[in-house]
Amino acid sequence: MFWKRRKKGMRPELAEPEELLQISRKYFLQKGKSYIVEDPAAAISYDIFVNLLSTEVGGVRLRGYIVSRQHPNLLRKHFGLTETPITWLATQAGENSLDPTSLGMLTHSIVDFFNKTENSIVLLDGVEYLITNNDFRKVVRILEQINDAVMHFKGRLMVPIDPRAFDMKELAILERYFEVISPKKGIKGFPELQKFKKIER
Amino acid sequence: MKLKMMIVDDSDAFRDIMKELLVRIGFEIVIEAKDCDEAVREFEKERPDVIFIDMILPDKSGVEVTKAILKIDPRAIIIAMSAMINKRLIKEALSAGAKDFLFKPTNEMALNTVIQMWGGE
Numbered sequence: 001m002f003w004k005r006r007k008k009g010m011r012p013e014l015a016e017p018e019e020l021l022q023i024s025r026k027y028f029l030q031k032g033k034s035y036i037v038e039d040p041a042a043a044i045s046y047d048i049f050v051n052l053l054s055t056e057v058g059g060v061r062l063r064g065y066i067v068s069r070q071h072p073n074l075l076r077k078h079f080g081l082t083e084t085p086i087t088w089l090a091t092q093a094g095e096n097s098l099d100p101t102s103l104g105m106l107t108h109s110i111v112d113f114f115n116k117t118e119n120s121i122v123l124l125d126g127v128e129y130l131i132t133n134n135d136f137r138k139v140v141r142i143l144e145q146i147n148d149a150v151m152h153f154k155g156r157l158m159v160p161i162d163p164r165a166f167d168m169k170e171l172a173i174l175e176r177y178f179e180v181i182s183p184k185k186g187i188k189g190f191p192e193l194q195k196f197k198k199i200e201r
Numbered sequence: 202m203k204l205k206m207m208i209v210d211d212s213d214a215f216r217d218i219m220k221e222l223l224v225r226i227g228f229e230i231v232i233e234a235k236d237c238d239e240a241v242r243e244f245e246k247e248r249p250d251v252i253f254i255d256m257i258l259p260d261k262s263g264v265e266v267t268k269a270i271l272k273i274d275p276r277a278i279i280i281a282m283s284a285m286i287n288k289r290l291i292k293e294a295l296s297a298g299a300k301d302f303l304f305k306p307t308n309e310m311a312l313n314t315v316i317q318m319w320g321g322e
Binding site: 022023046047077078079189 | 287314
């Protein structure tokens, strides 16, 4: 597989948990569910991802994997991620990069991560870029396959999208498979929001 | 709701965003400060219930503002904020007495959760 040559810590199947921060869990994503986040800049998606990885509930710690259009070094620096494997979606060849047309390889890396990782979460950031380099139906097909893996292995998947980049029919197709997190709707835009945990201090 | 909120941030734009979010979730009394001195002055005058402090300010760090406010009132509820997740800075803020951390720009969900957790103490 494309990541086999990578050093430890960069391989999705060897993901380690991030360091715990003594902050509270602010979001709740259900096991076995996929979410689209209507979040053009993906800031909320990364906030959710980092918050889930930096906190634990009932002794359970999540391990994450990011696939992104943004460069891994930038993401590591900005979000303080040291252990989470990151694959860069880019035409630039490199050991942590993946060509956006390699949809099979992309699907395999995410499904394999869910298969080998308990309490897992994947952030797939760059779905518009995948559509630009393939076509909508092909991308939906891999999202369906990944969603099957999410349900089967009880993982969690988050896909930030810019709703302006999709027409109504495309959005309706995506919403068929995904729970929708819609921050512009305020608190009501977050499903299952009551399950937060207070840190005792 | 009657809780008083205070935002300490040197960015006018960010204070406006936070104010709008707080008003939208039902908090109408929002005090603003753009630096450490103003924050301390406003805290002494207004005694807000929850204080949101950016960790990077022009005159002193958010950690120093946290310490200065807690020196006046050790029960003050302080939430550290930053546009970058710098684990060292977050730990410093929590050690200084901040209760929690919010990533900037925040959203109604995170803000409401934090206020529900800490605001009612």
